[in-house]
Amino acid sequence: MGSFVISKRKNGEFQFVLKAGNGQVILASEGYTTKAACENGIESVKKNSQDDKRFDRLEAKNGKPYFNLKATNGQIIGNSEMYESVAARENGIASVAKNAPDADVKEDLE
Template sequence: MGKFVVSKRKNEEFQFNLKATNGQIILSSEGYTTKAACMNGIESVKKNSQDESKFETLEAKNGKHYFNLKATNGQIIGSSQMYESLAGCQNGIQSVMNNAPDAEVVEE
């Protein structure tokens, strides 16, 4: 089962990473000014990750692929790492869909 790891950045903002069972980071958040806002972001990922239409697949200038998960209002709530192939990127989306709903939340 995956887990959300909440941490504090050097600039005092909170962020989370969703990690797959193997420990690989599959989704990273933006920075949040409060821990409460960060926790709301996690709840949003849990909810929106079950709707495939909320995932946006993109190609970077270097040809690598990545995806963003968007909330109902269109705001990005998480971004993936870069993938060599589109297939790898799609596997990443599937991993978020599988791991996010039941992932525990831990703090670093």
């Protein structure tokens, strides 16, 4: 089972990552000014990850595939790592869709 982990950046912003059951980070958020906004971002991932049209499949300048997850308003709510292949990226998207809806939320604010 996956989990969202909320942490605090050095600049004081909050961010979250979604980890798969094996502990691998499969989605990372932008920085949020408040914890409440960060929690709203998590809820948005839970909802939007169930709509395949919300995943933008992209390619970095170095040719590596990655994806962004967007909210209904078009704002990016999370992005993936760089993958070695398109198939690996698709597995990452499937993992986000599978893990996000029921993932618990943990905090690592130390």
